[in-house]
Amino acid sequence: MENPSLLSLTVALLGFLSPCLTKLTPRVSFPMGTPGRLLTRFSSHDVGNTTTLLLSEDGDMLYVGARDAVLALDVSYKDAIILRSKLDWSPSEKDIEQCSMKGKKMIDCSNFIRVLQFLNTTHIYACGTFAFSPRCTYINSETLTMRLKADEGRGRCPYDPYQRNTAIIVDGELYTGTVADYRGNRPVISRHLSEGRRVDLKLDDTLGWLEDPTFIRSSFIPDEEKIYFFFSEVGREYDFIDKFIVSRVSQICMSDVGGQRTLQRRWTTFAKAQLLCQADNELPYNVIQDIDTLPPAEGAPADDTLFYGIFTSQWSVNSGRSAVCSFRLTDIKSVFSGNYKVLNRDTLQWSTRVQEKVTNPGECGLHNASDNALRFVKENFLADDSVRPVGRSLTMLSAEHNYSHLTVQRVLAANNRDYTVLFLLTESGYLHKAVLLQSGAHIIEEVQVFEQPQPVKSLKLSIPKGMIYVGTSEGVVSVPTANCSFYWTCPQCVLARDPFCGWDPASRACVEASNTHAGLCQDIDRGNVEEACNTVSFTHRARFGPNKLPAGELVSVSLNEVVQLQCPAASQLSQQLWERPNSRLSSDLYLHLEDGSLSFVASPATLGYYLCLSTENGYQQTMAIFHVKQKSSTMTQIPTRYTWPEAHHIPTTNSVARPWPGLHTSLGTWPKTTETRLGETEATLSNRDTQVTTRQRGRNVTLWTEESGQKEAEFRDGEPLLSARARCYLKELVVVSVLLVLCLSLLITMFLYVIRQRCRSRTAPQAVTPTRESDRRTPVEQEALKGNRFLSKRNEQASGLVCNGALTGSNGHLPNTPI
Ligand SMILES: *[C@@H]1O[C@H](CO)[C@@H](O)[C@H](O)[C@H]1NC(C)=O
Ligand SMILES: *[C@@H]1O[C@H](CO)[C@@H](O)[C@H](O)[C@H]1NC(C)=O
Ligand SMILES: *[C@@H]1O[C@H](CO)[C@@H](O)[C@H](O)[C@H]1NC(C)=O
Ligand SMILES: *[C@@H]1O[C@H](CO)[C@@H](O)[C@H](O)[C@H]1NC(C)=O
Ligand SMILES: *[C@@H]1O[C@H](CO)[C@@H](O)[C@H](O)[C@H]1NC(C)=O
């Protein structure tokens, strides 16, 4: 037993690490219905649970396995999904009755299609849960008609629609990972539809080759003639922790035909190994959620095949977070060709006792090996070593997003280099597009694809069509992998750092890089606008040089009015900044609001030009220019003026921008007493009721906004945006502003101090006192921490970590040697 105080120290230390993660904010966000990212949807009232997707080779047809139906959707048009045919395949009344008599819910007694694979050029093989009595059938892919007699689906498809399974057809044979019984406790990896001398094979289940697995995916690697299965299961080798989940990769050879006496009709080539997705000194992200295969680049060996997986953690400290790890095929192969753990047949305990190696487990072509060799294979199927991620670190870690599905694509950029782009689906219905850079992942954009969080869904990438298809419980949504025309200036196009898009100086447009190769401006790695677009950030002098006063948007105000100038954000990663020619924006007079807008009281000192600048990645661009002028008495109806009959009632709804956030309660009712104290402005006030000056922001305004579909949409709708408001409380304003600024500075100082202390505490862990973090952990987690041997490494390792979440190097890991 290790020293408990050391344990709490480590736990406290881990707790402190968490807030220092980099936040991965998508650069641009497209909520549902935004014009910049138009989605095409297919839905029909009688189609639901579209959880299995299959694309034809040319990408023109999308076959969908839904509830009680298989659909053929024509996706050859860019902006429409057309239903070509629908095959109804539902259980009979009698089947449903029997199913519900066994205590299952009526809705779960439908036929959920869970296997949909091309068998040959003319037929699809499909299996469904069929009222908890799985069936399979052959479907003509042209006419979408099925053979009358259905096959028994046991071992090919789960009984329970909530159980995950995996299936793949290679050379006319079906390889599956699923449970093979009604209760769901007989997991099996098996082969079906074998013909001639080849026989159907399955796992030997006498020794527990699988332990309560959740199947995720399977992948066929042609050069290896092997199928790899990915799943999570209970890690029996960690018997010191109750129900510790591990992620696994397992392999079988396609040439396998089973043993002759030993392992008859059983795999002789099955082997499994742990997939470890873990960063230094962190708990492992042990539960695999999804994984996709990235084939090697053209001309590269098959060993360079990569697998990108999403992993979450079993431990509550990491709940809601997800990590992406990548694994190289060559690493998987070398783990399988190494040593294997030994199972004690009596105690069912694992050990690494050195044993004479009779043969190499996992090797193809063992079918007519000796009984002795096959017995050895039968008992040695768990590789001793774990497969570690590429670079021995996480590819990406998201603290805010719970990713459930992913797909990966290699994209050739304008510089003729390949970039890896991940499409990640969040639990809450957003599709994130991330490019993997040397410096870490950069989330180019997020697109909302569905509104309600959903339990089962699927994701399919069509590289020929440049589309992602998402199967949801309502139907199918297609999302283009990119919309370059959304970026309509060179800086925006470059700042996006989207390998799909580059700026074409000839056509002065952001275009798809795959269509135009020569001379595109793009800088994926650094996003350096000045170099890529050959422009310079505006400097102060350049902006206000002699005779260079910009023609800004005119804002007419009366003296003592409160003016609020809006500034659209270039992206979620940009920072807004206000400037005036030749004068500083002192905090006595100006209030910078949270949404980036600027507020001040119109006075002779504050009339003039205002520029809103946006800084992103070192590049500054002008987002808006305003010319604030005193209203002349002859000015007519522009800007429009609304007069509220009751001076003391200021609406505080969202359609009216609030002058100062946080102070709206005091503004909600306008205190009469304040007026009397404002001697010098009283006259003005009593002459007028509360005035709100609004301007219609037409499309022309977007000349400076350069960005963001959302903002554009707002302006186009012609929704009046409040820009100025009459008020006469200069002194109060100044006092309140100063107080607010003071409070904010105090808060920020305190916050910075706390952060600094926390980060420092990692270099001096002995100063850290155990926090309540340790109380929140369950005993199981504490065990896991011990099991991870964090303790032995705590001091030396702790100082090596960086606050910005650069997760490099890894030697804190789960022990491969069971205790
Ligand atoms: C791409 O963006 C442009 C500009 O915002 C928009 O007009 C167009 O509809 C978008 N196209 C798609 C397919 O989203
Ligand atoms: C495809 O498989 C089906 C079912 O076994 C068979 O009827 C059909 O003839 C096959 N088609 C071809 C082109 O081999
Ligand atoms: C089918 O979809 C409905 C929502 O439409 C969902 O509540 C249900 O859980 C889904 N069933 C399965 C088996 O995924
Ligand atoms: C994250 O997603 C996984 C898989 O979809 C789910 O099991 C888990 O409950 C989710 N966690 C949170 C905190 O939403
Ligand atoms: C091994 O099996 C193959 C067929 O798979 C057979 O041709 C060969 O003769 C067998 N070798 C031995 C030594 O039995």
Ligand SMILES: *[C@@H]1O[C@H](CO)[C@@H](O)[C@H](O)[C@H]1NC(C)=O
């Ligand atoms: C706005 O743009 C239109 C053309 O799109 C132009 O005719 C009109 O004069 C512009 N208005 C202003 C105020 O610049």
